Amino acid sequence: MEEIKAEDLEPEKFVKEKIEEISAIVGSNSAINALSGGVDSSTVTMLGHKAFGDRLKTYFIENGLMREGEPEQVVSLFEKLGVKVEIVDAQKQFFNALKGMADPEEKREAITQTFYREVFGKLVRESGAKYLLQGTILTDVEETVAGIKRQHNILEQLGIDPEREFGYKIIEPLIPLRKDGVRKVAEVLGLPASVYNRAPFPGPALAARVIGEVTPERIAVVRKATAIVEEEFKDTGAFQSMAILHEDRVTGMRGGKREYGMQIEIRSWESKDARTATPTRLSYDILDRLSERITTEVPGVVSVTYNITKKPPSTMEVV
Numbered sequence: 001m002e003e004i005k006a007e008d009l010e011p012e013k014f015v016k017e018k019i020e021e022i023s024a025i026v027g028s029n030s031a032i033n034a035l036s037g038g039v040d041s042s043t044v045t046m047l048g049h050k051a052f053g054d055r056l057k058t059y060f061i062e063n064g065l066m067r068e069g070e071p072e073q074v075v076s077l078f079e080k081l082g083v084k085v086e087i088v089d090a091q092k093q094f095f096n097a098l099k100g101m102a103d104p105e106e107k108r109e110a111i112t113q114t115f116y117r118e119v120f121g122k123l124v125r126e127s128g129a130k131y132l133l134q135g136t137i138l139t140d141v142e143e144t145v146a147g148i149k150r151q152h153n154i155l156e157q158l159g160i161d162p163e164r165e166f167g168y169k170i171i172e173p174l175i176p177l178r179k180d181g182v183r184k185v186a187e188v189l190g191l192p193a194s195v196y197n198r199a200p201f202p203g204p205a206l207a208a209r210v211i212g213e214v215t216p217e218r219i220a221v222v223r224k225a226t227a228i229v230e231e232e233f234k235d236t237g238a239f240q241s242m243a244i245l246h247e248d249r250v251t252g253m254r255g256g257k258r259e260y261g262m263q264i265e266i267r268s269w270e271s272k273d274a275r276t277a278t279p280t281r282l283s284y285d286i287l288d289r290l291s292e293r294i295t296t297e298v299p300g301v302v303s304v305t306y307n308i309t310k311k312p313p314s315t316m317e318v319v
């Protein structure tokens with residue numbers, strides 16, 4: 001796939017060409033897509049609605065792994081933009097698939113299978129759609145193909161034929177772009193700055209930020225810590241900042257008593273395209289406030305650390 005660099009991208013022309021291209025593929029058939037509210041899926045949703053109007057059905061998959069208030073916020077924002085989004089409650093399926101699983105790549109594979117086979121397989125059968133439109137970008141493909149991380153949305157590049165495996169075809173109009181290019185396209189499609197400037201969030205959602213088993217209880221811990229981190233980092237301009245729940249517990253103390261508690265690691269990244277990244281140079285005041293808030297507002301957490309490693313050798317998400 002030929003890369004289109006952000007500096008060479010002509011976003012209006014790109015939109016026009018992609019609308020023609022995807023319209024030619026879908027013809028008079030219908031398509032569906034999943035909107036998570038991130039930059040990539042929001043962009044592909046707007047592009048698809050410009051191309052197909054009501055022949056594109058957009059779903060928000062409530063996998064139980066999203067951030068605080070996210071399903072409602074995304075649905076209401078797109079409603080204002082004239083796009084109807086249906087919420088599909090798939091929490092049980094995702095948590096069942098992740099039960100007892102600790103290995104990072106096994107967890108990613110379980111999420112992929114639940115998403116494409118169980119949830120989308122059913123939606124496709126019910127809606128009669130032949131195509132799934134999705135916002136895969138070049139960086140997702142590269143990291144998966146290089147064997148670094150199995151990105152949840154990569155199939156064909158790994159030799160998986162979605163039509164044979166799941167019964168539908170996948171269209172990926174954003175694949176020549178990286179995040180900086182997608183932001184430009186999002187802007188010309190009329191998405192608000194809160195969307196096109198939004199920090200990236202991974203497809204496997206908070207499951208990418210839990211080391212070890214993903215359970216509703218452990219997701220609740222990381223979700224609360226994430227809300228605090230995102231609130232405190234709101235104005236720092238970081239590319240992405242996150243809270244991670246560790247598997248190991250450590251001995252802490254609270255109210256004069258021993259508490260064998262959980263550990264939260266904070267990461268904040270400066271990056272242009274997510275291929276390489278450096279940690280944000282935070283002031284000690286911010287670090288202090290984060291540790292104070294997380295240990296008092298998130299029950300059971302007795303340790304907060306800040307990661308100072310660059311990517312590489314780190315990756316940005318922990319799983």
Ligand code: XMP
Pocket residue numbers: 140143149150151152153200201202203204208240274311314315316317318
């Ligand atoms: P890593 O952790 O690979 O992350 O350094 C690079 C960027 O990609 C995001 N990320 C994902 N995005 N599906 C996605 O759509 C995924 O499975 C996935 N894993 C990581 C991550 O948040 C960062 O911006």
